[in-house]
Amino acid sequence: DSGVTQTPKHLITATGQRVTLRCSPRSGDLSVYWYQQSLDQGLQFLIQYYNGEERAKGNILERFSAQQFPDLHSELNLSSLELGDSALYFCASSVDKGGSETQYFGPGTRLLVL
């Protein structure tokens, strides 16, 4: 158990809908990272938050947004969903801004868009 939790574990929804994925980092970790793993695109970095502020942005679509709350949990919002958004979404956390300390991953949320 990495200490990073993600909810829900599975999500099935329809095209055009909006969903919210939640991530709780390990206790004391200030950074949260979001990643997408799909058959078409492979693994991709989406976005990083550090202590409530956006720190780095990767291949995140404009239909997607994220935020980190004062209690350091993070939410990834996916809207106007398309079939191609079906993927495994991971979050990870680390205590620092990235690279010096170990990064820990949650079990992922599997999203299926029908």
Place this chain on the structure above:
Amino acid sequence: AQSVTQLGSHVSVSEGALVLLRCNYSSSVPPYLFWYVQYPNQGLQLLLKYTSAATLVKGINGFEAEFKKSETSFHLTKPSAHMSDAAEYFCAVGSGGYQKVTFGTGTKLQVIP
């Protein structure tokens, strides 16, 4: 720009044999390099990382990787494969830590008893 090439989408080794998973990178700046492992139906786990300190990096579960700038390589090795090493391994390159990393396409390691 940065990219990663993992040679071999599938690698099979016998239990007890050397594990060698190849990774070549391209980066316009001094790279941060990572190896991650994903066990079947599980999340990712960081195996090891190179952040411009020692070129030989030791990770968890007996794995290590050597940064070779002249060859732009960061191959992952383990002297003796164990059945529990069967998983998919991803190499990744970044310019400044875990953020904005680019992942390779992954190598599935099969360990044959």
